[in-house]
Amino acid sequence: MLLEVKDVTKSFFSEGKRILALKDISFSVDEDEFLAIVGPSGCGKSTILRIIAGLETPDKGQVLFHGQPVLSPTQKITMIFQQFGLLPWKTVLENVELPLEIFGVEEKERRKIALSFIKKVGLSGFENSYPHELSGGMKQRVGIARALALQPEILLMDEPFSNLDALTAEILREEILEIWRDKNNVTNTFIMVTHLIEEAVYMADRVIVFSPRPGRIIGDIKINLPRPRKEYQRHPEFFKACDKIRGLIMKSTELTNKLMLR
Amino acid sequence: MKIYYELVLAFLLISLTFAFIMFYFKNPEIQNLPYYTFRTLLRITLTYFISLAFGLVFGILAGTNKTASKILVPIFDIAQSVPILGYFPAAVLFLIALFHGSEIGLELAAIFLLFTSMEWAIFFGVVGAIKNIPSNVVEAAKVFGLKGFAYIKHVIIPAIIPALIVASTLAWGDGWFFMIASEYISYGGKTYALPGLGSYLAKAAYEYGDLNLALALLALITFIVIVINHFTWHKLTEKASVLGYKPIFKFPSPEKIVSKRMHFHLSKFYFRHNLLPSIRIEKYTRVQKLITLALIVVLISSFLFFFYQTIPSLETIKQAILIPEIYKLPIYILLTLVRLTLAFLISLAIALVMGFLAAENKIFARIFFPLYDIGQSVPILALFPIVFVYLSKFFGGYFGLELTAIIVLVADMIWYMFLNIVGALKSMPRETMEVAKLFGLKGIKKIKHIVLPSIIPAIVTGSILSWATGWNTIIFAEYMPYEKEVLSLPGLGSFLDRVAYEQGNTILLIFLLLIISSIVIFMEKFIWKKLIEKCEKYESIEV
Numbered sequence: 001m002l003l004e005v006k007d008v009t010k011s012f013f014s015e016g017k018r019i020l021a022l023k024d025i026s027f028s029v030d031e032d033e034f035l036a037i038v039g040p041s042g043c044g045k046s047t048i049l050r051i052i053a054g055l056e057t058p059d060k061g062q063v064l065f066h067g068q069p070v071l072s073p074t075q076k077i078t079m080i081f082q083q084f085g086l087l088p089w090k091t092v093l094e095n096v097e098l099p100l101e102i103f104g105v106e107e108k109e110r111r112k113i114a115l116s117f118i119k120k121v122g123l124s125g126f127e128n129s130y131p132h133e134l135s136g137g138m139k140q141r142v143g144i145a146r147a148l149a150l151q152p153e154i155l156l157m158d159e160p161f162s163n164l165d166a167l168t169a170e171i172l173r174e175e176i177l178e179i180w181r182d183k184n185n186v187t188n189t190f191i192m193v194t195h196l197i198e199e200a201v202y203m204a205d206r207v208i209v210f211s212p213r214p215g216r217i218i219g220d221i222k223i224n225l226p227r228p229r230k231e232y233q234r235h236p237e238f239f240k241a242c243d244k245i246r247g248l249i250m251k252s253t254e255l256t257n258k259l260m261l262r
Numbered sequence: 263m264k265i266y267y268e269l270v271l272a273f274l275l276i277s278l279t280f281a282f283i284m285f286y287f288k289n290p291e292i293q294n295l296p297y298y299t300f301r302t303l304l305r306i307t308l309t310y311f312i313s314l315a316f317g318l319v320f321g322i323l324a325g326t327n328k329t330a331s332k333i334l335v336p337i338f339d340i341a342q343s344v345p346i347l348g349y350f351p352a353a354v355l356f357l358i359a360l361f362h363g364s365e366i367g368l369e370l371a372a373i374f375l376l377f378t379s380m381e382w383a384i385f386f387g388v389v390g391a392i393k394n395i396p397s398n399v400v401e402a403a404k405v406f407g408l409k410g411f412a413y414i415k416h417v418i419i420p421a422i423i424p425a426l427i428v429a430s431t432l433a434w435g436d437g438w439f440f441m442i443a444s445e446y447i448s449y450g451g452k453t454y455a456l457p458g459l460g461s462y463l464a465k466a467a468y469e470y471g472d473l474n475l476a477l478a479l480l481a482l483i484t485f486i487v488i489v490i491n492h493f494t495w496h497k498l499t500e501k502a503s504v505l506g507y508k509p510i511f512k513f514p515s516p517e518k519i520v521s522k523r524m525h526f527h528l529s530k531f532y533f534r535h536n537l538l539p540s541i542r543i544e545k546y547t548r549v550q551k552l553i554t555l556a557l558i559v560v561l562i563s564s565f566l567f568f569f570y571q572t573i574p575s576l577e578t579i580k581q582a583i584l585i586p587e588i589y590k591l592p593i594y595i596l597l598t599l600v601r602l603t604l605a606f607l608i609s610l611a612i613a614l615v616m617g618f619l620a621a622e623n624k625i626f627a628r629i630f631f632p633l634y635d636i637g638q639s640v641p642i643l644a645l646f647p648i649v650f651v652y653l654s655k656f657f658g659g660y661f662g663l664e665l666t667a668i669i670v671l672v673a674d675m676i677w678y679m680f681l682n683i684v685g686a687l688k689s690m691p692r693e694t695m696e697v698a699k700l701f702g703l704k705g706i707k708k709i710k711h712i713v714l715p716s717i718i719p720a721i722v723t724g725s726i727l728s729w730a731t732g733w734n735t736i737i738f739a740e741y742m743p744y745e746k747e748v749l750s751l752p753g754l755g756s757f758l759d760r761v762a763y764e765q766g767n768t769i770l771l772i773f774l775l776l777i778i779s780s781i782v783i784f785m786e787k788f789i790w791k792k793l794i795e796k797c798e799k800y801e802s803i804e805v
Contacts (some may be wrong), residue, residue, distance in 0.1 A: 055696050074702045085693040089715035098711060099701035 001156060001187055003029040003052065010047055020214040021047050025061070027208055027217065029154075034180055034190045036200035037243060039210030040253060045193045048215070049156050052081050052191065064125045065154075075103050076111055078211035079156040080143040086131040092118060093127040096146045103150065117145040121175070137168035141175075148179070148187055157192040161199070177203060177228070197249075203230055209245055211252040219248045265497070272489050275574075279482055287475045291462065299486070302445070306437040309373050313380040313433055318426075320548070321388025322418060331389070336554040338385055340779070345445060345733035346379045347755075348775050351762030354447060355771070356565070368454055372444035379440045380433035387429030391422040430493040438487055440734075441627040446761055448743035459483055460644060467647035468743070472522045476648050480640065561771055582769035591757070595781070598740070598753040602732050605671035609679050609728060610721070612672075617683030617717075634677060642674040643738055650742065659749050667751060668737035675728035676733050678775040679721070686720030687713070723791045726786070733782065754778065 001064050010022040021044040029035050039045045050056045054073040063070045065077060078099075086095050093114055100110035118127060121141040131139055140160060147155055160176070161169035180190050194200050200207045201223055209219035223241055225232045232238050280299075284292050286627040353374045354367075361367030395417065403417045440571070442460035455461035459479065467476040619626040649669055654662030690713075698712045740750045740756035750756035758774045761767050 050696070051371045053700060055699055073702060075702075079696075079700055081693050081696070083691065083699045086710065087694065087697070087715070092710075098703075101705065110420075250767050 001028050001034075002031045002066065004064040004067075005048070005052065005061075006064065008048065008058040008063065009060040010044070010051065010056065010058050022051075022058075023214040023216050025215065025217060027220065029189060029191060031153075032188050033206065034204045035192070036204035036207045037191070037193045038195065038197055038200045038207055038212060038249070040212050040249060041195060041254040042213050043210040044213060044215030045195075045210050047160055049079070049114070049158050049191065049193050053077055053156055072259040075150050076152050077097075077154045077156065078147045078150050078152040079158065080140070080160050083257055084131070084136075084139040084143045084163070086139055086142055086146075088131050090132070091128045091130055092123060092142050095131070095142055096149050098218075099146060099150055108111050113149050114145075118142075120148070121145045121178075135168070136164045137172060140164060140172060144176070144179070144233060145158060147191060148185075151186045153187065154189045154191065155187050157190065160192065162194070162196075173203060174230075181227075197242050197245050201225075201238060201245070202233065207241075209248050211249075212256045218252050219245065221245060264494075269493065272493070276486070276489065279485060283478050283482060284477075287478065288464070288474070289470060289472060289475055295462070298457055298459050299463050301456070301485075302441060302460060305369075305372060305444075305456075305458065306376060306434070306441065309376040309437060310380060310430070310434060311386050312373075313377055314430070315440060317381060317384030317388055317429075320390065321385045321422075321582075323415060323544050324385075325392030326414075326418070333553055335389065337557060340381065340554060340558070340783075345730075345736040345737055345782070346375065346440065347734045348758065348778050349378050350375045350443065351759060352565075352768075352771055352775065355766060355768060365456070365584070368447065368456055371447070372456055375440055375444040376437050379436040383429045383432040383436065384426070387425045387432075388422055391425035392418060394425075395421045412534045417430075422533075427495065427498045431491070431499070434491075434495065435487075438483070439643060439731075441483075441641055442644045442646070443738050446743070448741075448748060453743045461645055464647050465650050473648065473651055476651070480644055480648060483644060484636065484640045487641070488636075491639065503768055504662075527542055529546075543657050554662070566768065567773070579769055580720065582767055583773050585765075585767070585770065587757070588770075590752075591777075594752060594754045594757050595777070597751075598736055598755060599751065601667060601751075602671065602729065602736060605675055605732065605786055606725070606728060608668075609676040610725070613676050613683055613724075614678035614789070616680055617687060618713075620684050621687035630680075637673075637677055642670060643735065645673060646670050646739065646742075660751075661753055663739075663742060663749050667736065670739060671735050674731055678728040678731065679724040679785075682720045682724030682727075686717040690716050719794075722790065726790050729785065730782075733778070 004169065005025055005027050007186060009020075009023040010023055011018050011020045011229075013019070025048055037045045037048065047056065051058050052070065054070045054077070057071070065074075070077065082197075087098070093111075095102045096114040096118060097110050099115060101107075105113065115127070118124060121144050123141055126134065131142065134142070139198065140163075143160075143162065161172055164172065178191070179185060180188065189219065192200070192203065204223055206215055207219070207221045207223060210216070221241065221244060225235070225237055225241070280296065284295055298683050320334055320338075324338075350371070352372045357371045357374070359367075361370070399417065399421075403413060408416055441458070442464055444465040445456045445458040445461035447456075448454070455465060459482075463476055463479040463483070466472050466479060490608040521722040616626075616630055619631045621627075646666060650662060650666040654667050655668075656662070657665060694712060694716060703711055727789065737751070737755035737758060740751040740753045741759035754774070754777075758771065760779070761770045761774060
């Protein structure tokens, strides 16, 4: 077991009121696994990702990585962002190099690593461009290169395709899957948060379903469709898996709405 | 109901303050205090409504009519690039001549000065808000046949109300800022004081030498400003946001900001830099430039014609400009620029430290924000006599004046920088902060790679604003009517004042005004614009 989330509860304060975001979340992730977390907006799925990354600390419970609690961000678990999270004042190369510099990689070495990962995501020739000169898809590729350059064991993705047009998103999904399948790559455990059920079923080995706020796990579904799944996108099994997840979310949303109305 | 209690309480407090000051101080003019307050309030209110009417009419005209916009926007742009106090000597000269030295001329000159300080924010606010109406709303209005007055009533007015409130707050504050400069004027070797709080404060400091009274008056003025702000602009701002108006500018969400009052102040600042410079630092077409140039020539010639009853010949102009002192002009310019730069650097350094502390630590924020709240309600120019009288005791007149000028400049510039920096720090996207944390950036590295680059645009806009206000303060600060004599620091500001008030040399005055506006425009074009372009290279972070 690579990663274990144990009884995590988290609440926030907004305008003096305490809002419970996550309640008793427990699950584990194995090496080589592609896990997707799905849920309606505001269910705390991004929060759990941030807790795994060490960006937030849970009120209760803990996250164990190789059996050790995650207390702050490490090089071994890294993340790509919904809005890409690039520093606008740095070029592509500088953006990829910065984390390497911070984690103490020698200048020559980090240049080499950065360039190889920029090449890997197909951005050769754009090393000296600024983020605003790039399209959305290219920006997210920089985000991917920056994360992979650290050679982490776990890659976290926070709705990584939701800010891209549909076609670009489709292409990038394939690229992510390719990176995940690549056996030469150190990074082989992926955790993705999304609100698109089809996306989750298409990409993941396993889908964890969250209820509306406060987020609880209401489903943990294995997706046994063969890979590559391009041919299976119209397969009845594919839709069956999607419908199952959709049903779970609808049921819990209705329940919540009824409770709220009362 | 709450507001009535607040009103009653405020009324009681103000009455008590008046009663206290009037009984405690034995000044021969003290019984006039309510009258002076009334006159100052009347003057500022009247001018505000004139500016509002003017700004609405011309702003709506420029915002809806392309031809009008082509003519009006460059004119207003050039007019506002001259430091407001630069107009004042010209206005005093002109209006005193017009009314043969009676008080009406002075009163009109004061109103004119206040008007020039209030007008720009309202005009550019209206134009900017109209330009910011989403095109789908404009198209929908057209499709449903809204035209003319109906269009103004149902689309334009509701759309510009939030901007108008913010602009009014700014204009109102500017009015108080220039209160003392407009009420206490030295002209032709004599000092004129219009009845008002500003002139009374100046008299208390310079003529009566009663510093305690001056301080009490300053506190009273600040108190009045805070109370009026609270019951007018604060309430209106709240109401406007309750009505569901979206801010017309990128704006950090209220919960990120410490308090409602902070929100109020920040909205003013966001307005000033996101809206005003975007319209102002616009590129003009060749036609616009020609029209503006022609208008300036017409204006200056008619001005000169008024004084000389004939268009002055080249020879007259030459004689007027080439007075012996003119050869010192480069040194004067240099000295004034040194003063401004020095004050600017000091404010930038202090504001940066304060900004970082306030953004990093809530305790500092709790200390700085109330300080800011009061600090920015004090009409800064009114601080001048008090600081000067204190400092001149220790350092003598000349050096005291030099120090006062710099201190008052810093007190004036620093708030623009501080709030700008804090605003930028507070509105940094969450993702950027997370990137810093995820990749382990801390301390100096965090400041260097993340924090400083993301606030540079705010520093640039803060600098533009603080220089703009700095020019006004320096013109006021270099020339000081004090105890029957006039103290002056060598510099562009004092030269301008002397040329106007002592020599009455209109042609040279216009020449100097042109020089000042050239410097301002030059700096805008070659420093600020370049810096803005540089910031645009990496644009804004998508929020």
